[in-house]
Every structure is written in C-alpha cells, then in structure tokens.
Amino acid sequence: MNLLNPKMAVAVDLVVFTVAARSLQVLLTQRQEEPFKNLRALPASIIHLSETLDEAARRILRMIAKSENVYLEQLYSFSHPRRDPRGRVVTVAYFALVKAEKVALIPQSSAIWYPIDALEKLAFDHQEIIQYALERLRNKLEYTTAAFQLLSQRFTLSELQGIYEIVLGKKIDKRNFRKKLKALNILKDCGMVKREGNHRPARLYTFSEFRFIKLRDRGILFPF
Amino acid sequence: MNLLNPKMAVAVDLVVFTVAARSLQVLLTQRQEEPFKNLRALPASIIHLSETLDEAARRILRMIAKSENVYLEQLYSFSHPRRDPRGRVVTVAYFALVKAEKVALIPQSSAIWYPIDALEKLAFDHQEIIQYALERLRNKLEYTTAAFQLLSQRFTLSELQGIYEIVLGKKIDKRNFRKKLKALNILKDCGMVKREGNHRPARLYTFSEFRFIKLRDRGILFPF
DNA sequence: GCAAAAGTGTTCTGTCTACACCCATGT
C-alpha cells in the first residue's frame, strides 16, 4: 500500500492576537496573487517535509515579525476539500499571543494589525478560523494566566483589568478584580510606579511564575 | 508555485472511549503488517481526497463498529516528521464516546476494547495520543454533559455517578452529587425502576436536552 | 433477618457580587 497521496498539502495558518489602543487586534497579510488577490489573509505556509507543525508556526511568525517570548498553541484543523481553490490543503490553525510593543513587523511581509471588530472580507475560510481562535482566547483568559502574555513584564492593575475587559467584551468591577488577584497571590509588587497623565501614579507589578505554579499544582484556577 | 507536496499524507486516528465493567476502555486494532506488526494501534486511515477530517473519522468508525449516535470531536494534530517510518504522515486525532452496549464490533476489523489502565506497548505515537485524549475526556466531563454519551438513554443516578468516578478516578459524595443534579434540573424521571440484585430498585432517568440547552444559554456549567 | 445498594438534609465555609468614597498627581 502506498500511503502518500500526491494531491494533498498540509498548511499552518496563524492567528496572532495583541491588544493595543484599547482593542483586540489580529495580524493579517495581504494576498499578492490569486486566489483572493488583494484580500487580507492570515499568515500561513505549507509545512516543510522535516518540520513539525509547531516549528512551521514559529517559522511563519518569524517571516512576518521580529518578536520574543511568544505564546503559541495549536488551535484546530480545517479540512473542507475546496477551502483552497488550488487543490486539497488541510490547514492546522495556531493561535498566538504577543505583547504589542515587543513586536516589530517586517515591512516587506505586508503584515499589519487589524482590530478584530472591524474586519473586512478575508481570503479562504479565515474568518471562520479567527472566530474559532477568538472563542479559544476568551476561554484561555478565563481559566489560565494567558492575559499576562498580552502585557509587558511590568504592568499596572488597571492595564491587566483592561486586557480582560477588552478581550471578554465586558466591564469588570475594579474592587472585586483586585481582591481576587490579591487573594491568588500571583503578582509581585515591583516597588515602582508608572506616572502618566494628571492623576495618581499606578503601582507596577510582575507576574510571579513561581507562585503561579504552586497554585496550579493545587488545582486552583482563574475565574473572571 | 506548486502547493502540493507529493511526499506527505494526512491521516485520522480515532480514540474511542467507553465505560464497561467499571473501567474506562479504549478501542484498539491489531497491526497486521509492518511497521509495528502485531502491536495494538488506534483505528486510523489516510483521508480521502474529497472528504473532510470529520467525514474520515466517521468512515473509520464505521469500518470497525456498527454504532449509532456517537459523540465525536477533533482532538489535536500530531506531526513529528518520523512518527511513521514509512513517510511523512501528519495525523489528526479524534476522540469519540460510545455507549458500550450500543456498539457491535466488526469481527474482521480485529478491534477490541482495552482497559485504559492496562495498556501494553502501542504502535506509533499512539500512547501519547491516548494520553492527550484522556485529559480532554476528563475536562469534558467536568464542564459539559459528555457523561451522558457514555450511558444508555435510561440510567440510574448510581450509574451516572459511576461514570464520573471511573473517568475522573476519584470518589464522589452521593448526596452532594444528587443534590447538584437535582438543582441543575436536567434529568427527567422516567417513572420506571431498574431491579437488579437483592436491594432496593433504582429510579431510571433520562437526560433532558431541552432543559440543558436552557441552562447552557444562561452560561451554567457542570462542576464535578 | 440480613446483606446490599437506593435514597435523603443540614451545617459550615469560602467565594462571588454589588456598591461609593478618598488619594495622589498634573495643569
């Protein structure tokens, strides 16, 4: 039996999220050729023969942006036989979280940030893939520490709360939010403040991976 | 640019779970040829050119068992370049939940049930895939109604509790379990009993999809 | 009558929600 089907390809599509300007943004490239020429599309590539899907995802990310410490996870595989008019392409979607100010887009890649709530028509089934990624992101935020992946190392409590409000699309009570974080004991006060605007300066915190791991091992989660 | 890489194949592997004899079981076939000849392996197949991954998963299931109303969902894609010694095969794993007594295994498929806690060495990376599926199953049970997929239409509360105890691998308090189910109001008393052994007969219930949907739309989940 | 599983409530504790005012700064 010959396993190998010469008419099939495997691709990786990337849904890269960031939060900037008080809105959730996704990284899109512009199609330079048919099909879907000139439409926006997710960064993607056919995988190479000797790389894993994860490696392909990192490679694609490097092609469009210089970045570090990127959170990346596999999302879902999309397989409609005619999702790509050129032939049979099964694509494995990945989703990534980056800190807006730590990412330098590579100009010749044509990649730019788009607010998630003002997307135009996209190439292929990419609208569906983004929708799926968005649901996953919201779930992640609700019971993991994914939110810290969207902030720089030091952040204020208001910035952190903003991430939750922007991604989940709802207001959160300030006192309850802070009370819960204090109880979880996963933040460390840096002893510094952030001065900005004509108001009281805000304390800066860092996420304490060490304290978090102790909690996780006791099965404690993050219900926001 | 030619998209299609002639040296790659996409497969679907199935992790089919059931609960029987107070243990969690998984469906395995026996390899008839190299590689891994005579070892147990997950049911699998290369996908056809014009079927989706979901369709391939259903087709594989039909090849090994006659069954109905099977819960099926995509799990994860495994892609190590040398996971199959014959060539590059990216596999998309699916996981399925079936009611033991509603499944008729097809004899010539060599498929049989194996208790999850007494697995021998398996072909390919199938041990890893099963491990991943098991984690997903436990999560599913904790905040969805997946447990009902493992029981016949009518069941007793003790049978339902047994599913949770067997899959999660821990004892649950009978009174708390029943109190929560009563509060959730997703079960309907059939007005029948199950007589069995020398003890009081047990009431039979059915899962009320209708009541469940009303709850789910209010965002109410199932924390066991 | 006895073995075996079915069935049933209360108390305690911890967590979530709702809610309003003072503080520190820049202009």
Next chain:
DNA sequence: ACATGGGTGTAGACAGAACACTTTTGC
C-alpha cells in the same frame, strides 16, 4: 481648585464539602 484615574472594605447571596441514617428489595 479641579480633573483624572489609582486605590480601598463590607454585607448578603450562593455554592461546595463534610457527614450518617433509613428504605426497599432478594435471598
């Protein structure tokens, strides 16, 4: 002095965990 966001506590409702005895049946 005023505008702006930073920072703080309490009370009530609800949900989870611990815990033991009575009921109904087959033999």
